[in-house]
Amino acid sequence: MSLQVFLRLAVSLAIVLGSFSSIAAAAPSKRIVTPDAVPVQTAVNQAVPFDPVAPAQPEKGKVVNFTLEAIRAKLEVSPGVVKEVWTFNGQVPAPTLRVNQGDTVHFTLVNRDPDMVHGLDFHAGQMDMGTYHKPIKPGESVSFDWKAEYPGVFYYHCSADPVIMHIANGMFGAVIVDPPGYKPEGKEYVLIQSEWYEHSTNLQALLEESPQAIAFNGVAAQYVDKPLTADPGEKVRFYFVNAGINHFSAFHVIGTIFDQVMLDGNPKNTLYGVQTVAVPPGGAVVSDLYADTGTYAILTHSMKDAMKGGLGILKVGKPTGTASAQTGSQPLTNSSASASTSTNESADSGKAVEGNVVHIANFTFSPDTITVTAGTKVIWINDEGSAHSIVGDTFDSRNEKKDGFIKGESFSYTFAQPGTYKYHCSFHPFMTGTVIVK
Structure with a gap:
């Protein structure tokens, strides 16, 4: 190689490296x-x-x-x-x-x-x-x-x-980037699925443990007690993000079909008539639907994650009955049930309600807190098609019912001693209730 060629290459290399250096310094x-x-x-x-x-x-x-x-x-x-x-x-x-x-x-x-x-x-x-x-x-x-x-x-x-x-x-969130010409209409909700671990500050545990709860927007099953709402026939758009850290989501709304789904929310990635959409950790989707009056469960169809809290309710209009009315199953009735103990409004109030009947509908105990006197028999009535259990320190429906759950039937327990008795559903731990015995 001649000296002239060498010098020419050296100068070229210096220019290139200098350009990279200036870019690196500028960025x-x-x-x-x-x-x-x-x-x-x-x-x-x-x-x-x-x-x-x-x-x-x-x-x-x-x-x-x-x-x-x-x-x-x-x-x-x-x-x-x-x-x-x-x-x-x-x-x-x-x-x-x-x-x-x-x-x-x-x-x-x-x-x-x-x-x-x-x-x-x-x-x-x-x-x-x-x-x-x-x-x-x-x-x-x-x-x-x-x-x-x-x-x-x-x-x-x-x-x-x-x-x-x-x-x-x-430490996570979502960014919505609207395409040119898009005009929001109907209801638009942001849902971010995430996982909570018992030992969340232990790196090895995060690599090995199963999550103790799955959440939409930080809190397990929070939209069961406080449903998202829409009007009949109104467009409902979900901006759905899976924060992970480890589980895929199978995003689904029971009772509807997504009119259109845009993978990562990009209109160029549009699918139509989708029942369930897979969203990986770190991924996202925009899903649109329209629904008639009724109650619709929002969930990940990875059922063990749904049962750990990865679900909520979309309430469209003013449904006249419970979730069982939407699916065609017939709820049990009991003459001792009063109007105040059979409505979701009483459960939403957060106050103890007089009465001895608790209804199970839309993945909630309604009312979730009741007050009775010692010696009262409390009756839980499952008004929906899903299987549930009633588990407290002194009572457990799994010991008395076939297969360990109640489905389309009732369970009762007599409280002999005063005290505060908390209970939950073993299949859906986010479902909790309290009986206060005077």
Whole structure:
């Protein structure tokens, strides 16, 4: 090789490397870290409830500012199970970001956690993870911009190692990117499926344990007691994200068929007339449906996960009967049942109701708390087609019923001694109730 050729190659290589160096140097300048920007927060407050209603569509063509703060909080993830969770903005899931395709997001992360580093991974963005996903220390903040180039619904989560642990403790949310021309109509709900583990701060346990609860929007089966609603014939859109950490979801709504399903929410990925859609951890889907008056169960059709809390209720209009009326099965009746003990309104009140009859419908005990005098026989009537059990410290329907559950029948127990008796369904642990004996 001649000296002239060598020099020419050397110069070319220097130019190329120089270009890479300038690019590498320029990229981090868009990511600004501010040390000691904010005080950390040592107090652990009650978590902020998550709003399942999708946020309003923002004005088009704007820079959208989005700020998240990493802080600790307390959350009752399933009945009687309170966990200290790691959050963005004190809630699980984190706030939903909604933008239009083509918008620029100016993002700021503030780390108020006194003990840990945190970062952010936006599945809706395209950016170098080595630069933009880097975690920041307690008290620091970081800002950077990214552009929403693809339409759909996307996952975001903490990017600090071990990522599995930060997600398992609650640091995740959703981004909706509306395509050009889309105008929201009907009801729009955000549902994020996630898993809660007993030992969520133990890495080995997260690799080996089964989750103790499955949740939609942070709390197991919360939309059983507080159903999502729609009007008859109204379009209902679900922005559904699977936060994982490990389980696939089989998203399904009993009694309906999805009119259309868009994988990852992209209109180019549209399927029609879908019964159940598989959503992997880290994946998402937009599902539209229309339904007549009635009660419809929203769930993952991975049934063991549904029974751990991965289900809710969509109440369309004002159904005249219980869930059994929708499926054609005939509920049992009892002359001692009063109107106040057979309606969901009494259960929703949260107050102890006089009476000795508890109905089971829509995966709830109604009323969930009753007051009786010592010596009273309490009767549980299963008004729906699903199998249930009534399990307390001193009584257990599984010991008296064939196959261990009651289905389309009743169970009774006489309370001889005063006290407070809590019970649950062994097949659906999120179903709980209380009998107060005077």
